[in-house]
Amino acid sequence: MKRSKRIYILLAVLAVVCIATFIVSRVEEHKEKIKNTDAVILEIPPDSVKTLSWEHDSKKFALHKDDKWIYDADEQFPVDQDRIDKLLKVFEKFGAAFIIEDVENYGQYGLDKPVCTIRLSDGDKSYEIKLGDFSKMDAQRYVSIGDGNVYLVKKDPLDEYGVELKDLIDNDKAPSFNKVQEIRFEGAESYNIVYEENSADTYCKDDVYFARLGGGKHPLDTSRVNSYLTNIRTLKLTDYVTYKATDAELKKYGLDAPELMVTVRYAPEGGDGEETFTISVSRDPEEKKKAENAESEDKKDEEITAYARVGQSKIVYKISADDYKDLMAASFNDLRHQEVFPADLDIITQFDISLEGGSYTITAEKKDNEITYYYQGEKLDITSFRSAFRALKAEKFTDEKPAQKEEISLTVHLESDNFPHVKIQLYRYDGTYCLAVVDGKPVSLVRRSNVVDLIEAVHKIVLG
Numbered sequence: 001m002k003r004s005k006r007i008y009i010l011l012a013v014l015a016v017v018c019i020a021t022f023i024v025s026r027v028e029e030h031k032e033k034i035k036n037t038d039a040v041i042l043e044i045p046p047d048s049v050k051t052l053s054w055e056h057d058s059k060k061f062a063l064h065k066d067d068k069w070i071y072d073a074d075e076q077f078p079v080d081q082d083r084i085d086k087l088l089k090v091f092e093k094f095g096a097a098f099i100i101e102d103v104e105n106y107g108q109y110g111l112d113k114p115v116c117t118i119r120l121s122d123g124d125k126s127y128e129i130k131l132g133d134f135s136k137m138d139a140q141r142y143v144s145i146g147d148g149n150v151y152l153v154k155k156d157p158l159d160e161y162g163v164e165l166k167d168l169i170d171n172d173k174a175p176s177f178n179k180v181q182e183i184r185f186e187g188a189e190s191y192n193i194v195y196e197e198n199s200a201d202t203y204c205k206d207d208v209y210f211a212r213l214g215g216g217k218h219p220l221d222t223s224r225v226n227s228y229l230t231n232i233r234t235l236k237l238t239d240y241v242t243y244k245a246t247d248a249e250l251k252k253y254g255l256d257a258p259e260l261m262v263t264v265r266y267a268p269e270g271g272d273g274e275e276t277f278t279i280s281v282s283r284d285p286e287e288k289k290k291a292e293n294a295e296s297e298d299k300k301d302e303e304i305t306a307y308a309r310v311g312q313s314k315i316v317y318k319i320s321a322d323d324y325k326d327l328m329a330a331s332f333n334d335l336r337h338q339e340v341f342p343a344d345l346d347i348i349t350q351f352d353i354s355l356e357g358g359s360y361t362i363t364a365e366k367k368d369n370e371i372t373y374y375y376q377g378e379k380l381d382i383t384s385f386r387s388a389f390r391a392l393k394a395e396k397f398t399d400e401k402p403a404q405k406e407e408i409s410l411t412v413h414l415e416s417d418n419f420p421h422v423k424i425q426l427y428r429y430d431g432t433y434c435l436a437v438v439d440g441k442p443v444s445l446v447r448r449s450n451v452v453d454l455i456e457a458v459h460k461i462v463l464g
Helices: 003-031 081-089 222-233 247-252 285-293 321-328 383-390 448-462
Strands: 034-036 040-042 051-056 059-066 068-071 094-100 116-121 126-134 141-144 150-153 180-187 191-195 209-213 216-219 240-242 260-266 275-283 306-310 316-319 348-355 358-367 370-375 378-380 394-397 406-414 421-428 433-438 441-447
Touching: 051 081, 068 081, 180 222, 222 260, 222 321, 260 321, 275 285, 275 321, 306 321, 316 321, 348 448, 358 448, 383 448, 394 433, 406 448, 421 448, 433 448, 441 448
Parallel strands: none
Antiparallel strands: 034 094, 040 094, 051 059, 051 116, 059 068, 094 150, 116 126, 126 141, 141 150, 180 191, 180 260, 191 209, 209 216, 240 316, 260 275, 275 306, 306 316, 348 358, 348 406, 358 370, 370 378, 394 441, 406 421, 421 433, 433 441
């Protein structure tokens, strides 16, 4: 090979090496421009923003502000104003953890095809924020704000912007129901519940809710009424089926004539006066019709499709079968006391017991908040008797009159001016139940096994 040819080859190799060295040095130089920062890279006051749009996962959202935020694609859509404020607060003081300057290849950060692009404008200035990949080292998001740099950010905007349309709707909400004065039921149940403290219509000091039925007031179980109100307050009103319900749609969902309408009258928290909250509930009309015609055994595992509407709201929500059942459990029997004797046993001063032709009296004496029980002058431990007496609870309410023999009768004397005594009679009903009659009125069926426990507890006392 001639000397000149060798020289040309060597020069070519040298040129390649130089070019490679230059490229490596540029890459190394580029890498050296990644550095820590605690800078705030965007400061956009939320109140100044006039338009907001973003694209993510093939979904596009666009809103504009005209006194309030409006959804561009459908101005009837009820926008949750607080949720939009939350989206905008991401960029109120948007800080970075790392900065990569003079970026040449946005693709290596996933910013050539961003997972989300957010655009904001205050009318004078527009902003475009692109969200790229996560950093493999510290799982922070790469972000571009259009200034030639790439940032690793402390807070990932996609945590707020990765939403569905349903996340932006201004869902109806139940209040906390401060100082409830009245609950009104219309439809499947039709009666009122009123609130009254220190009522003369009960001997149970915890009773504050009373059902107005048959011209009278009947005490309800306070814990059961409060649980019912909690079921309304915590109802999941998030799965809307329409946000602009027409008369035809209300009929489709059974809400033109709701199965049950509940109206709660209450005092606003921290304010004077009164407010009302109304919720309507219905099962899918076609499904309900089929269920009414089905055999009872076919109803055990039946699916329930139900809907709810707040007041005159245009939003109709689909609710779960459990929520539907909870709201429909609004009858007097659902909310009344289940115990045959619902009050605190410590208000009892004496038991007069009639059992198998014999009569027995147990007295109670209070001293320094302690109660001592006596039978024929002897002190008693009546723990098992009290437990058996307390266990008398309704398995089913009934107004059926007794047809069989009386098993045991108790006249309970009370520390009460309005109710000096209550008479409880327990009659044989069948092998499973006994019939409880209170002050001459049939009330409920109770477990026969519990009545047997009570009888045995009395035997233990009088024969002991």
